[in-house]
Amino acid sequence: MISPKPALLLLAALALGGCDLTSRGDSAATGSIGAGRGAGDAAMASSALTNVELSRLIGSKIGSALNDDDRRLAYEAQIRALETGSPGAPMPWRNPASGRYGNIVPGPAYDRKGAQCRGYSHSVTIGGQLEIARGTACRSPDGGWSAVG
Template sequence: MGRTNALVVVAAMLALGGCDMTSSGGPDGSSLSTGAFAVQTGRAGDPARERAVATAAALGLLIGPKLDSELDDNDRRLAYQAQMDALERGAPGAPIAWRNPVSGRHGNIVAGPEYELKGATCRGYSHTVTIGGQLETVRKTACRNGDGKWAAIG
């Protein structure tokens, strides 16, 4: 990912950072912290660093900044893989679990049925994460964008 792409990702995170819905069902309004430490790790041009930044940004948009700020890079990688599995192949209502044995954090994603919205394929989902024994749940909707990737819309 080049410098221009990274700036586009950061701009998108800033624009969408206030769209998070937490378990309380209201706007989160917390400040954007998606991938803050991931951006600071590794060397510029390091493919592993760039993958970590891209994963952190993508997951941050899918689960919101409040929940994302509680996860480390390995949590994010595992959560993102499970999120994509749930959206791509998950049966409606069936949980897709993830667990990081090192941090002890774990969660699950439950996707709803696919539906069409303005010509795009969409799915509602909930992503629940257990952090320090506390359950945190985010409920959002994701739709496939023009390049076939899932993006949160609310």
């Protein structure tokens, strides 16, 4: 029997490969997602994008442990922290319905090959267990943020 782990890993890699989905939701980046579909399909597509975007920033291990509302709240806080957060100051998020919460602590902005970048630490508490993801995100030419490295 084939182990499902490698198959799932391959499927995730194919789904995420080559995508830069961390735009701020401007119509140029997302306008075609819901084209010709109902509002429910557009909402589902938006949720899928948030899931992929957040997984790229905090990793699939933490992202998969969150529900859709958790991921949306965490992603919105992550983008706020990268956009306007003071270096070293936590940007919190909380989902009272699930009890999950976290903090994003952005580092100082710096230039990397002409792009504005920031390091960050994103801590998430799930069922009393603290998980931490660290990474770097750089502003892409469209103004969104992409995980690098």
